[in-house]
Amino acid sequence: MPRLLGRASDAMRPVSFTVDVSKHAEGSCLVKFGDTHVLCTASVEEQVPSFLRGSKRGWVTAEYGMLPRATTTRTDREAAAGKQSGRTQEIQRLVGRALRAVTRLDGFGERAVKVDCDVLQADGGTRTASISGGYVALYLAFEHLKAIGVVKEIPLRTAVAAVSCGIVKGVPCLDLDYDEDSKAEVDANFVVTGDGKLVEVQGAAEGAPFERAQLDRMLDLALKGCAELVLAQRAALKLA
Amino acid sequence: MPRLLGRASDAMRPVSFTVDVSKHAEGSCLVKFGDTHVLCTASVEEQVPSFLRGSKRGWVTAEYGMLPRATTTRTDREAAAGKQSGRTQEIQRLVGRALRAVTRLDGFGERAVKVDCDVLQADGGTRTASISGGYVALYLAFEHLKAIGVVKEIPLRTAVAAVSCGIVKGVPCLDLDYDEDSKAEVDANFVVTGDGKLVEVQGAAEGAPFERAQLDRMLDLALKGCAELVLAQRAALKLA
Amino acid sequence: MPRLLGRASDAMRPVSFTVDVSKHAEGSCLVKFGDTHVLCTASVEEQVPSFLRGSKRGWVTAEYGMLPRATTTRTDREAAAGKQSGRTQEIQRLVGRALRAVTRLDGFGERAVKVDCDVLQADGGTRTASISGGYVALYLAFEHLKAIGVVKEIPLRTAVAAVSCGIVKGVPCLDLDYDEDSKAEVDANFVVTGDGKLVEVQGAAEGAPFERAQLDRMLDLALKGCAELVLAQRAALKLA
Amino acid sequence: MPRLLGRASDAMRPVSFTVDVSKHAEGSCLVKFGDTHVLCTASVEEQVPSFLRGSKRGWVTAEYGMLPRATTTRTDREAAAGKQSGRTQEIQRLVGRALRAVTRLDGFGERAVKVDCDVLQADGGTRTASISGGYVALYLAFEHLKAIGVVKEIPLRTAVAAVSCGIVKGVPCLDLDYDEDSKAEVDANFVVTGDGKLVEVQGAAEGAPFERAQLDRMLDLALKGCAELVLAQRAALKLA
């Protein structure tokens, strides 16, 4: 099965991180994984959730949304429906955990950073793009706090990025687009740090159950893809 | 009181309409009034609300949303709060009425067009930008229906645009930005057709009540501003 | 087109303000614009919203409701539906703004007055009756505060009243009833102070867009109607 | 303990039923038990709930609401809170059961009658006034259906009325007002038919548990009170 535009099974779609796209946010990044576009903003608030008051620790959370016509056919607005779907909640919990995994929560005082990931256009992999772009927005917000003297060092231990993999017609593939995703036998998401360690692994059979060896092969691909993403993040952040 | 960047009291901010920004929507437009950026998409659905079934008439509605960090400080997500604010509902009802006022509802069969206006960045005038950009997205969706042979003519009688005016420190001004808006003594929004007629007039005292003559002066400004917006819409739509 | 009961196009329906209709409320008024009946109560609370704490300023808000069978056919109860409609929220925001526009918010301490406008029977013009009757209830509540020594003077700069106008079969008419309203080409609401200044102007095309001259003519009618309403308010309040 | 205005322990407060108070409803009644005023409307709908479709039977339900300032201090609007309280639901279920108990549900076709009981002013006994006034509104709606030829006979087997009783400082009392109710050791509500049978009995200890003999004595009072209410209902309905 040839991939779109002759992409190899172990190749990412074209990836870009455009920084500072918001006039207001402390950090912001428009991330593109092919036709999947996510606007990520990081907002610093001078207050932590009640369970952290007095702890001298900060907190990082994420929220996720999708514009109604980000999708092929229009999806009803969650604000109109009166609640966030289970899928939305699952994704924003995942993004939050991923970002907290690389953040030194004792390194920026009793502050909360809220990372909003809003999908402007969807073509598969919105959650992995959100994590990868959310990290860039978060970094920029901390850089801002450093620039104004609130923190001395950026309280991030390493980078974090995420990518999806899948088995499509028997072939393990990296970074599925929507069309591939809807045909995949197995669908997996991997969250990986800048030094190649695992933060989260989620693999699910869409049809028949899968073999341990298939998980291993997808993990190989994911580590390769995340390494590339981390390089692109660093370039966007102008880190040496 | 000098305006930002030496803008005259009867001048619009820089305005742009960028068309076809969405891979999926039948019509789409990114509209900018200065630093106010609204992504407008028009989605065609093959079904009308129940009160129109069997009527051979179509319907046009609008929905409005704001990304959490479109604003100076972060605003809570309406989907998380579980309901749309009164302000949101007021705006989306206004946008819908404005678009229906220029649409021949008997001219595109029993179809519904949903125009989504999502504010990516806010700096005053989000509702007037939504109407002005929403019209462009709606036009493009009808153009698409014409291209695929669903309609013979574009069922729009004329264009529609909208602009805000205000009295700031005693001076009637066109197209207020957020800073001006928050200082204005009177705040008004005008929805005007391509042939200079009125669709909607909304003026409100923010502080002291105002004089009839002030309303007249703001109306002068609005007609001028909307005429300019209609020219820009036509240019974006490549109409002669 | 003759109006019901031979009413002239510039004539109000029979209007009455009956004061002190509630045993419990600090101020109350049953207002009738023809067959539109609204029960208005003003409740004083010894607490302001959080954004005003410590400001030495008070606040005035309004809430609006309609009994299920106030209308020709029964309308579902908003409490059962679990939320207030966009229309309800739009009206109660309008009533609140109108009342605050004539209130000296620094003149009655850190207190909130909540004006409830509940439509017992509807026949067009419920929002304008709510503003006009809500003002009377608010005045009475402040009179009560003065009587018990809480304020020295009634913190109202002037009166406020509101009326609807419309273009019905080409004729500008004052104070539309439900039947006229449903046929009107243009529908407008005007909020006017006791000294003839404008607080809010809202005009909307129901069908074809309208001319500036039509707005002018409706404004003439509205100023006449509101002047009459203010006289009736003063009589009900036994002001010289 | 003397009652207000020298009322005897077995005396009702002044009771009135004013019929046809709504321009729109098929049946309506403003009922007063002293300072408790409830507006009752009966609305006929040409559709039954789904569980009765095809059954040739009709249905009667009730809804209950209280204006925010019906009470001594203002109560938040249930529509704003987004849900009806447990108390509201309990009362409207009670009113519905009481009305259905005397209605021949097979006597008016597949129609639903919704009886809305809205408390304009509360001073104890709002649920018993609602049942008593709701019956009058329901009767009038059926009379309307008879007048227009939809039913041949009024499908009500007998009247229904309700009254509260209580033990106040050891004395069994009929028809408690709010002040008595808040001091009562036992509080009970009785729903009784026109021929003196029981539809519903609800008695609850507010403080110490009570004796069977006390329940008996309250039942004596309730039967007396309901007999008087049924006479007043008949007079209001101009029945011989």
Added chain:
Amino acid sequence: MPRLLGRASDAMRPVSFTVDVSKHAEGSCLVKFGDTHVLCTASVEEQVPSFLRGSKRGWVTAEYGMLPRATTTRTDREAAAGKQSGRTQEIQRLVGRALRAVTRLDGFGERAVKVDCDVLQADGGTRTASISGGYVALYLAFEHLKAIGVVKEIPLRTAVAAVSCGIVKGVPCLDLDYDEDSKAEVDANFVVTGDGKLVEVQGAAEGAPFERAQLDRMLDLALKGCAELVLAQRAALKLA
């Protein structure tokens, strides 16, 4: 009409109270009235509702729920529906009142006890089983507070139990199962203390209104049934 398994009209179904069924709760009891099984837990919280802060008094409330397949056919989960039904709220208010009626609220400091009654399997009488089992859980929670030295005496004046009665085919019966309940002409619930006094009486005609004598007969049965329940409670609690 013979009852199931030859049960006499004045006989309870087999009743059991199994204590300490929860590893976590301060007090717990699995109560069975025949095939009706309710898991009751009592949770002590070191905080009272705001209206009691500073009063040196405690509070007892109850919540009620039913597993989706506790019933003959599956019932939708209230958490998924987004609200508790009127029936649920009515029952949990009843259980709370019943437990508070025998509790010395000034006898355990500013603490709240929440008694959760969750129906694992339903066959009629779930509210009366909840009260009877809830009392046992509450007693055990107080016993726990005594054991750890928080209170010196168990702050309960007497026991409380509840049972349903009904008139089935003209015969007054004690403790109806679901099948009997659905056929009953009259349905009543009685809440009775350990010393035979009444806490709450609720009787309702399901079909034709009923006679006073029938209420009396049901009361006889209820007092007998509750006396038996109180003995079973004492046995389960190992009280002499």
Added chain:
Amino acid sequence: MPRLLGRASDAMRPVSFTVDVSKHAEGSCLVKFGDTHVLCTASVEEQVPSFLRGSKRGWVTAEYGMLPRATTTRTDREAAAGKQSGRTQEIQRLVGRALRAVTRLDGFGERAVKVDCDVLQADGGTRTASISGGYVALYLAFEHLKAIGVVKEIPLRTAVAAVSCGIVKGVPCLDLDYDEDSKAEVDANFVVTGDGKLVEVQGAAEGAPFERAQLDRMLDLALKGCAELVLAQRAALKLA
């Protein structure tokens, strides 16, 4: 770090599946993983979701809930809060996917089976117990459909079970209890079929990111644990 009761790092807690615990459900199972107790019922409904109408395919979904005092300290009831938490939705989606992965959806007509998993007592691993017990309830429901002649064969391809693993103080451990779970550096859940294939893998760093080798070691443990669970399921179902 010794485990409770001397449990080996690769040992499950005592596991039991008690079948047919519900009088009403088509299939039911009380599953215990140590002190974690989950009541699972499978309810057959003669209707599929709208997206499957006319497809001749059935559907299997799961819902998950927790009794308020299943946990160490009481958790608020989701029905009272008015919505299901993100965690609840995430779990019930997982359980549904796991059960569908082994079900032949074309093998039981247009029917839906709803598997309710209600946690009576929680001590870690409630989602894995729910999947494992939910499978048994589902099997029994299908057995019931076979017994009454609705299906010829049980439409399940193989069994499915699930278990959690974690790295606790550096040691990979099988089937964590609550205390271990709260200390674990890595927490993972594995859903495995009766023939040892993977349905879902979810691993997350709770603190520091983890190594690929650790994921491998946890997978070894999970395959061992699930094989034991499948044996216990077969024994409970009396399969050879």
